[in-house]
Amino acid sequence: MAKKKLSIKDIAKTLGVSITTVSFILNGKAKEKRISEELTKKVQRYIKEVGYTPSHLAQSLRLGKSKVIVFMVEDISNQFFASIARLIEEKAYLNGYKIIYCSTENETAKAKELINTFKVRNVDGFIITPTPDLEESVKGLLDEGFGLVLFDRWMPDVLCSYVIVENEKSAFEATQHLIDRGCKKVALITVESHQIQMTDRLKGYQNAISQNQLSPYVFQVKFHNMAQGYDRILDFFSNNPGIDGVFFTTNYLAFEGLEAMGNLGIDVPGQVKVVSFDDHYFFNLYKPKITAIEQPLELIAEKLMEAILHQLDEAEMNSGPKQFILSNKLNIRESSTI
Amino acid sequence: MAKKKLSIKDIAKTLGVSITTVSFILNGKAKEKRISEELTKKVQRYIKEVGYTPSHLAQSLRLGKSKVIVFMVEDISNQFFASIARLIEEKAYLNGYKIIYCSTENETAKAKELINTFKVRNVDGFIITPTPDLEESVKGLLDEGFGLVLFDRWMPDVLCSYVIVENEKSAFEATQHLIDRGCKKVALITVESHQIQMTDRLKGYQNAISQNQLSPYVFQVKFHNMAQGYDRILDFFSNNPGIDGVFFTTNYLAFEGLEAMGNLGIDVPGQVKVVSFDDHYFFNLYKPKITAIEQPLELIAEKLMEAILHQLDEAEMNSGPKQFILSNKLNIRESSTI
DNA sequence: TAATTTTGATAAATCGTTTTAGTAAACTTA
DNA sequence: TAAGTTTACTAAAACGATTTATCAAAATTA
16 A cells, blocks of 8 residues: 655655755746756656646745635534535635634634644634624734635634625615615614624614614524524513514524414514524525525635735735735525515 | 744754754654654644644654545435534534535436545545436545545445435335324325436335325426426326325425415315425424434434545444444424424 | 762754855866 | 756655654673
């Protein structure tokens, strides 16, 4: 087993030339370094014949670049993050990069630990959905010259590349949509979080409510986990009977909320109209189909890779950060119309 | 920026000792190599003080092990694979391994290309859901001494480690369950595939049908993509009016099938009872709740890591392959009972 | 006291590349 | 024909670790 992998040294010895020559030819520097055409051809032919490929480890060690990007998200099994993972994969491989993933579970301590682990592991760049209070770690990465792009959330205090969506604007539109459909008591059901993607959604809701001279009904679910979320939302609806419209700021909340409403015998959309952030395959299957804000996954992935590759590209290293704020799409379905 | 990382050489120079000494101490060989306790302490103190960590790249190059495992699945954005990814992540990191993912889209050419790419990249092991006709590539990996575990599917012709579930048995049980609930014309809706996980499910269905002296109604959807699948299944129900039970071999087929049945005005479970392979969060949310076969995700992940780490562990390198066949659980819900 | 063993440390090879700084030989130039 | 230039190629250092072989001094033995 395990026939030893050929090294550049083996090639050189067999062909009776120097390692340097082979290396130059391999790296397309034959012309520049004045290696004769004849020898170049000969070496190339032999390399092809034996199917030699250079050791990336050795290259990484020598060049100080490992061609690895860390994709650090809240939870890789979450459909949103898994979808992005899928979409960036191809672009990364096309550019010779590998992607290592890891999940923070939105815990700051875990995120910091992961960042330290990977810093030491000679990765080149990080794509991160930051947890709360991660500013210092992130600044550390920048100081040490790692590539870095934030997404889903950004940090107002840190000047760096990011890819986010128009949270406030979309939340405004979703709320206004419910109001336009005749809702008078529109509730916001969100998670208790001070992270900017959530506070922006809250802002959008509040703006729409106040512009229409309505009263806000904000419910922030604490300690978010499936079972607890369901119970809390059930309580909320029991205690707030007049609600006729709900905007959920994440699809998980919507799933739980819809089930709670179902069990309370609340008719959607007859009695309560519903809109959710983060569209999902299942919203289109649900009865009624759920109106939802769709994030532009492909575009997010594209911009993420554009931003990170841009940073890792030697030539453009010291051009400024790339910051993208992308538009969402409100997919209007039965839950807010019939 | 980028304060240069310390190397073992810097440590040695500052302390006025040799690189060798530092290395021995770092690797816990101080005693064995008779480094004096005094010097050992001194070096350790300094290392801690400056926060030195060794370069994994250099170690990998020297030791020929990169501590990287490739997780190669059909589609990382698929909920099943994403969940497994999440579950193996922690175990891998605890053991000092990183995980690189990639998606084959079940295309043999792509899988072969990915395998070649990663072979060259000095990874240590592979966790793979093999595409059709991947036997040769997989054998190649084994010959070259890579760690390897297959999952979801296995290859009868290749002796290697794998983690799979009892496809045939569960399919039998699901079908029998429908028959027990009074179904007389039970259809199987599956994908057209010769891969063993699918043919096993087919076998289970067929056995149950013939043991009960019923007639099989097998529908194999070709060229599986969302839109086409839906259309084909719609046709199938239109052309086979008497069907009173359906077993879907994947949850995607079930989602499409349920929508098709909904649009045809077929009542589930009144008119047609439904069971699906691969339980899903939404089966519990759907109305009616869908009966489904649940694969033991945690156990799969656990066994995958057990098998791969076992192989990568020098000490146990040449013990035989580990093969796990895990039991599923039939979650009986409304779609097959009311 | 001479020979042997133990102790405590190190020099140098190695892993597989890239790249700087040469070096002979062939060719120009004046 | 002596000096300078090109041409075609290479030796050797580096990247940052691990490990084998070696070595001088101290301690033990005979």
